[in-house]
Amino acid sequence: MDMKAANARKQRVLEERAELLARALRESEDSGDRIEVALCTVGSEVFALPLEHLREIVPLPALTPVPSCPDWVLGITHVRGNLMSVLHLGRFCGTKGESDPQQIAVVEGASGPIGLSVDAVTSCRHIKLSELTSADERVGRRVALGVTRDLSVVLDIPALLNLPELVIE
Amino acid sequence: MNQDAEMTEVVRREVGEALDELLGLTDKLTQGNLPPEQFVRDAFRIFHNTKGALHLGGFPAPEKIAHAVEDKLSELRAAGQVPGPDLIDLMEQAMSACVYAVEGDGTHPELSLVLNKLLAHDHEGKSPEPGLLSAEVPRESEGASPEASNAHGTIRIESERLDRLMDLGSEYLAQYSRLRRQRGQLREFSDRFSALLKRDPKLKLLLQGAAQDFESFVRTEEQELRRVAQLTADFDRAMREVRMQPLGGVVSQLRRIVAESARDLNKKAHLSTDFGEVELDREVLDALREPLIHLLRNAVDHGLETEEERALKKKVPRGEVQVRARVAGANVELLVSDDGRGIDVQKVKKRAKALGLLTAVQQENDVDFVDRVLFFPGLSTADKVSNYSGRGVGLDVVRSRVSELGGTVSVKANEGAEGVTFTLSVPASVVSLRGLSVTSGKNTYVLPNSHVERTLRVRAEELGSAEGSTIMKSPEGAPLRLRWLSTEMRRPRQDDPAVLQVVVVSDGNQRLGLVVDEVQGDTTYVIKRLPWNLRKIPGVIGATHQGDSALALVIDLGHIFREQGSLGEHRIKKAEKQAKRRVLVADDSLTSRILERNILLEAGYDVTVQEDGQRALAALEASDFDLLVSDVQMPHMDGLELTRRVRAHPRLARLPIILVTSLDRPEDLENGAQAGADEYIIKGQFDQEALLRAVSRLL
Numbered sequence: 001m002d003m004k005a006a007n008a009r010k011q012r013v014l015e016e017r018a019e020l021l022a023r024a025l026r027e028s029e030d031s032g033d034r035i036e037v038a039l040c041t042v043g044s045e046v047f048a049l050p051l052e053h054l055r056e057i058v059p060l061p062a063l064t065p066v067p068s069c070p071d072w073v074l075g076i077t078h079v080r081g082n083l084m085s086v087l088h089l090g091r092f093c094g095t096k097g098e099s100d101p102q103q104i105a106v107v108e109g110a111s112g113p114i115g116l117s118v119d120a121v122t123s124c125r126h127i128k129l130s131e132l133t134s135a136d137e138r139v140g141r142r143v144a145l146g147v148t149r150d151l152s153v154v155l156d157i158p159a160l161l162n163l164p165e166l167v168i169e
Numbered sequence: 170m171n172q173d174a175e176m177t178e179v180v181r182r183e184v185g186e187a188l189d190e191l192l193g194l195t196d197k198l199t200q201g202n203l204p205p206e207q208f209v210r211d212a213f214r215i216f217h218n219t220k221g222a223l224h225l226g227g228f229p230a231p232e233k234i235a236h237a238v239e240d241k242l243s244e245l246r247a248a249g250q251v252p253g254p255d256l257i258d259l260m261e262q263a264m265s266a267c268v269y270a271v272e273g274d275g276t277h278p279e280l281s282l283v284l285n286k287l288l289a290h291d292h293e294g295k296s297p298e299p300g301l302l303s304a305e306v307p308r309e310s311e312g313a314s315p316e317a318s319n320a321h322g323t324i325r326i327e328s329e330r331l332d333r334l335m336d337l338g339s340e341y342l343a344q345y346s347r348l349r350r351q352r353g354q355l356r357e358f359s360d361r362f363s364a365l366l367k368r369d370p371k372l373k374l375l376l377q378g379a380a381q382d383f384e385s386f387v388r389t390e391e392q393e394l395r396r397v398a399q400l401t402a403d404f405d406r407a408m409r410e411v412r413m414q415p416l417g418g419v420v421s422q423l424r425r426i427v428a429e430s431a432r433d434l435n436k437k438a439h440l441s442t443d444f445g446e447v448e449l450d451r452e453v454l455d456a457l458r459e460p461l462i463h464l465l466r467n468a469v470d471h472g473l474e475t476e477e478e479r480a481l482k483k484k485v486p487r488g489e490v491q492v493r494a495r496v497a498g499a500n501v502e503l504l505v506s507d508d509g510r511g512i513d514v515q516k517v518k519k520r521a522k523a524l525g526l527l528t529a530v531q532q533e534n535d536v537d538f539v540d541r542v543l544f545f546p547g548l549s550t551a552d553k554v555s556n557y558s559g560r561g562v563g564l565d566v567v568r569s570r571v572s573e574l575g576g577t578v579s580v581k582a583n584e585g586a587e588g589v590t591f592t593l594s595v596p597a598s599v600v601s602l603r604g605l606s607v608t609s610g611k612n613t614y615v616l617p618n619s620h621v622e623r624t625l626r627v628r629a630e631e632l633g634s635a636e637g638s639t640i641m642k643s644p645e646g647a648p649l650r651l652r653w654l655s656t657e658m659r660r661p662r663q664d665d666p667a668v669l670q671v672v673v674v675s676d677g678n679q680r681l682g683l684v685v686d687e688v689q690g691d692t693t694y695v696i697k698r699l700p701w702n703l704r705k706i707p708g709v710i711g712a713t714h715q716g717d718s719a720l721a722l723v724i725d726l727g728h729i730f731r732e733q734g735s736l737g738e739h740r741i742k743k744a745e746k747q748a749k750r751r752v753l754v755a756d757d758s759l760t761s762r763i764l765e766r767n768i769l770l771e772a773g774y775d776v777t778v779q780e781d782g783q784r785a786l787a788a789l790e791a792s793d794f795d796l797l798v799s800d801v802q803m804p805h806m807d808g809l810e811l812t813r814r815v816r817a818h819p820r821l822a823r824l825p826i827i828l829v830t831s832l833d834r835p836e837d838l839e840n841g842a843q844a845g846a847d848e849y850i851i852k853g854q855f856d857q858e859a860l861l862r863a864v865s866r867l868l
Contacts, residue, residue: 062719062720063719064612064712064719064720064721064722065612065658065660066699066703066706066709066722067657067658067659067660067706067708067709068659068706068707068708069703069706073703076699076700076703076712076720077719077720078714078720081336081340083697083698083699083700083712083720084700085699085700085702085703111701111702112700112701113700114700114702166702167701167702167704167705168702168703168705168706169705
């Protein structure tokens with residue numbers, strides 16, 4: 001086969017594909033501005049958890065404490081055959097007001113699931129990412145996408161699950 | 170069948186299966202049922218595995234062929250190319266040649282022919298057509314390729330699928346244990362019911378029919394459950410057997426390790442193995458490889474002498490290293506022995522002393538002593554660091570690996586012969602294990618049976634103390650150090666009841682008593698690893714379902730033994746945080762006085778020294794002290810008298826007292842205790858850690 005012709009053909013195909021991919025990406029970006037979140041109270045704070053990363057919310061199950069863990073690790077539990085650790089979201093983010101964990105939000109990371117304790121889930125709704133303000137002065141700013149107008153902190157679940165201190169040594 | 174023949178048989182089978190799988194793959198590829206990239210990946214895996222098998226089986230010529238194909242495929246993969254029909258044909262020829270060779274004596278004319286063709290074959294792979302993407306291939310065929318059934322009666326299963334099956338099996342076992350507990354409750358209920366009926370004849374008359382129905386229902390249920398119990402036991406066994414692998418498969422690898430070590434160290438060594446029919450869970454076997462290699466290198470390097478040394482001792486020039494396996498209950502014991510120079514007890518002692526591992530409680534007979542300290546980190550007696558061992562990592566690594574498996578390791582001098590034997594004891598399976606279920610605080614824990622010796626109860630007033638630890642007399646008479654499970658698990662420690670429940674645990678060398686709240690009994694448990702972010706938590710092997718809704722942690726008992734060494738450090742740090750406590754040191758020897766003062770000062774205590782009992786008593790009366798550390802032998806007033814005076818003193822009576830003496834006699838311990846001392850430390854073995862441990866315990 002004539003190498004030159006083949007290469008040219010390959011190049012054309014690749015360019016077409018790249019254009020298709022880019023178009024798809026732009027479209028998803030437009031619609032990606034609106035995301036659906038679950039609003040959860042933790043102490044006197046309201047966190048918004050993007051449904052995209054939320055596997056389920058279950059009543060606080062029986063927890064087994066694990067030694068040598070910081071106080072924001074409540075212990076381990078078992079949800080539908082999956083072993084996971086449960087983080088005390090209030091302590092982890094340093095929220096004001098006493099948090100009284102009643103439910104856990106199970107989020108799925110690359111390494112596995114993890115449970116975040118919340119006091120109550122109040123509602124689900126859509127928010128616009130473009131309308132969020134920066135979480136600079138707020139609790140959990142390291143793990144926040146931003147703050148809504150009514151001051152709910154939108155959690156960045158992948159960022160949270162990537163925090164190195166989550167892995168206890 | 171001897172092991173070499175057995176090994177050859179295994180390799181033959183594997184290469185045969187590899188050929189079948191390869192032919193299956195090429196068929197699928199030519200029919201268009203397999204994406205070419207997938208073919209390259211799978212073929213690479215097949216040749217890679219075949220190469221490994223041929224290497225282990227000692228077939229160098231076919232190994233070379235498999236290697237050459239593997240190289241070719243990895244080039245293709247890196248370049249993103251797929252093989253042309255020529256190369257595919259050549260791959261089939263190569264594998265067939267390997268099969269011919271291993272059926273015979275490892276050589277075959279076909280081999281060199283194929284190898285030449287392979288070497289002559291240049292990259293004429295084709296780039297995948299841009300239009301031809303895997304989406305065109307029916308999805309059913311994906312994932313099916315790794316399995317291949319064949320004429321040899323074995324089937325390969327993806328390990329993930331097997332693991333999934335195991336997971337389901339564990340769930341089932343957990344559910345079963347819940348059911349069993351309920352059966353107990355049902356029986357209890359039924360008994361209570363009939364007891365109630367017996368009390369009231371009228372009621373009995375009225376309810377007799379219902380009661381009989383109920384009783385027969387409970388009986389039927391019990392029978393059914395017994396059947397389920399039998400099935401569960403069979404299922405459990407079958408599940409374990411699926412994962413079992415004969416130990417014979419690792420022989421050639423071990424032999425190679427010994428041969429290589431001997432060659433590099435200029436020694437003569439021979440490995441003999443006796444594994445009988447012993448099988449191990451593949452996970453256990455994989456995890457044991459590293460400790461076994463360590464022990465073998467250790468045996469050749471530390472154990473065996475050079476040819477000249479052996480000649481001087483009138484030993485045969487070639488050293489013998491032996492690995493044997495035997496089944497001991499639910500465990501498998503691996504014994505690694507050599508006929509070398511044995512362990513130099515004095516050398517080990519010196520090194521242990523230098524590291525501060527030697528304390529009074531540990532000074533028992535020499536063999537026991539070696540057994541205890543040899544596995545400490547950093548203890549290596551090799552005079553110089555070699556490639557193989559002597560780096561101070563090794564035996565402690567062996568011990569922690571084995572302990573992670575819920576096993577133990579110990580060492581003993583060979584009886585009536587030269588050399589030593591290391592014994593590794595590991596559970597044959599990690600799927601379902603036996604252990605003791607105990608409670609502490611509100612939590613349930615499981616202690617692996619491999620480390621549990623017995624349970625006993627002890628009255629709180631029978632406890633004593635030595636060197637900062639609480640001890641009790643064991644039924645055999647020796648003192649048994651106690652640890653509280655709640656403390657080990659960093660949970661708040663409750664007040665002790667009048668009678669303590671103790672579980673005697675051992676790591677094969679040492680024993681200690683673990684204080685728990687309640688022993689619930691024997692249990693079969695299925696272990697699950699801790700979640701991804703908690704994998705590095707020390708002291709915990711995993712978690713298990715005990716039928717309750719909460720999980721129970723499975724304790725790494727070996728870790729509790731290992732942790733003893735670092736405990737002193739922990740306590741020192743704790744002492745620093747506290748307000749300065751005042752300690753009075755009474756000793757007539759200037760050296761001891763200074764030594765003790767410096768140790769205590771460094772640990773953050775406020776220290777005053779006096780040189781005899783009289784002066785010490787005067788100082789105690791004149792000022793407030795939190796603790797007295799006193800020598801026994803002193804002029805004017807000795808330590809025993811001083812202790813008696815302090816105890817009789819209205820204000821000082823409750824002052825904690827530690828007696829220190831150069832006399833290492835049991836009667837002194839008794840005299841000291843009678844006089845009212847709280848702790849007793851022997852100066853001969855005087856070490857910082859023991860003193861600080863005792864001090865921090867009393868303050």
